[in-house]
Amino acid sequence: MTPENSPAAGNVLETVQARYAKGAEARVPELCCPVDYDADLLSVLPEEIVERDYGCGDPSKFVREGDVVLDLGSGAGKICFMASQVAGAGGRVIGVDATAEMLGLARSHRAAIGERIGWQNVEFRHGHIQDLGLDLDLLGEWLAAHPVDGVEGLAQLEAEKNRLRRETPLVADESVDLVLSNCVLNLVDNRDKRQLFAEIHRVLRRGGRCAISDIVCDEDVPEHMQRDSELWSGCISGAMREDRFVQAFAEAGLYGAEIATYQEEPWAVVEGIEFRSMTVVAHKGKEGECLEHNEAVVYRGPWKQVVDDDGHAFRRGERTAVCRKTFEIMTREPYAGTMQGIRPLIEIDPRDAGTFESRGPRVREPHETKAGVARPDVAPGADGCEPSGSCC
Numbered sequence: 001m002t003p004e005n006s007p008a009a010g011n012v013l014e015t016v017q018a019r020y021a022k023g024a025e026a027r028v029p030e031l032c033c034p035v036d037y038d039a040d041l042l043s044v045l046p047e048e049i050v051e052r053d054y055g056c057g058d059p060s061k062f063v064r065e066g067d068v069v070l071d072l073g074s075g076a077g078k079i080c081f082m083a084s085q086v087a088g089a090g091g092r093v094i095g096v097d098a099t100a101e102m103l104g105l106a107r108s109h110r111a112a113i114g115e116r117i118g119w120q121n122v123e124f125r126h127g128h129i130q131d132l133g134l135d136l137d138l139l140g141e142w143l144a145a146h147p148v149d150g151v152e153g154l155a156q157l158e159a160e161k162n163r164l165r166r167e168t169p170l171v172a173d174e175s176v177d178l179v180l181s182n183c184v185l186n187l188v189d190n191r192d193k194r195q196l197f198a199e200i201h202r203v204l205r206r207g208g209r210c211a212i213s214d215i216v217c218d219e220d221v222p223e224h225m226q227r228d229s230e231l232w233s234g235c236i237s238g239a240m241r242e243d244r245f246v247q248a249f250a251e252a253g254l255y256g257a258e259i260a261t262y263q264e265e266p267w268a269v270v271e272g273i274e275f276r277s278m279t280v281v282a283h284k285g286k287e288g289e290c291l292e293h294n295e296a297v298v299y300r301g302p303w304k305q306v307v308d309d310d311g312h313a314f315r316r317g318e319r320t321a322v323c324r325k326t327f328e329i330m331t332r333e334p335y336a337g338t339m340q341g342i343r344p345l346i347e348i349d350p351r352d353a354g355t356f357e358s359r360g361p362r363v364r365e366p367h368e369t370k371a372g373v374a375r376p377d378v379a380p381g382a383d384g385c386e387p388s389g390s391c392c
Helices: 009-025 047-051 078-087 100-117 136-145 150-167 190-203 229-233 242-251 324-330
Strands: 068-072 092-097 122-126 176-182 204-217 255-262 268-270 273-283 295-299 305-307 313-315 319-322 339-342
Touching: 047 078, 047 100, 068 078, 078 092, 078 100, 078 122, 078 176, 092 100, 100 122, 122 136, 136 150, 176 190, 190 204, 190 242, 204 242, 242 255, 242 273, 295 313, 295 324, 313 319, 319 324, 324 339
Parallel strands: 068 092, 068 176, 092 122, 176 204
Antiparallel strands: 204 273, 255 273, 268 273, 295 319, 295 339, 305 313
């Protein structure tokens, strides 16, 4: 991120909102990449909603039944309505957008689309995706009753913003299972991108995840391009360099960030810089104490060694001693397929668990996991083999 090179925040916001307001009235082809969406999920949507979509990926593929989904920069609501069908009647979908015209379009079709789907579980909220605490509809109501006049009025406005964030947040802490976004993060001013990723972390529940599709670049965008608000609103100048985009998830406290999709051919090339679509998935859940439960994980391979976001090194085939928190992370997505968890024969009561001493990679000796248990000899083939009765 290079905040010092961004154009004035007001210029970015005004240009982006003006361009996407026009995009709510008529299709603007240059605002999107070709994306192969699920035709069944699109079949219930009116053509107007399908046409007014300006995405570069399909994060709806990551929705699961029963999810509470948050779509950042929901626009005309296409991804929200697709997610609604996958999440089902037991799920819920929240779309957040800052452009009034886009919100109006999405809200105008909400009830009718819900009727066709069979349930009403979608709502659209007015706010900036880098400030998911501030409900702009509520702020607008307050401003109508309290017009800002002079310095004192500005101070009252800031106090009201803080009160709304605290008492009636647009999206509450740890209230969402899945955060989606489709080609919107690059529209946010560089100075606000760190806060944006922090907001994603804040609203996700422990164990939640995000799937973010966006335009990234292979080289840093030069300063003169970053000052061009038209290029910014066209998803060019605000693009993050691809390696920094992935790293931003880890810096926000998320773990297991992985590139789920990567567009081979660039969507655009400007001054020799390639711009392409990429989708990154990451998870929340590494907060909390490190407690000793005599657990270990074995990295299955194929690499000789891997290192996680907290610097834990796992060597192939070795029983690596881990705390309970790391054990739980390593035995669920996205690591479960490459890690084998080993629990102790006698579980440690959580009330008796001490602090895990992290001294770098440490092998968990077998006698630790078998502590307190005398294991009888078992003849080869007596138990634990395949149903055929042969282990060979």
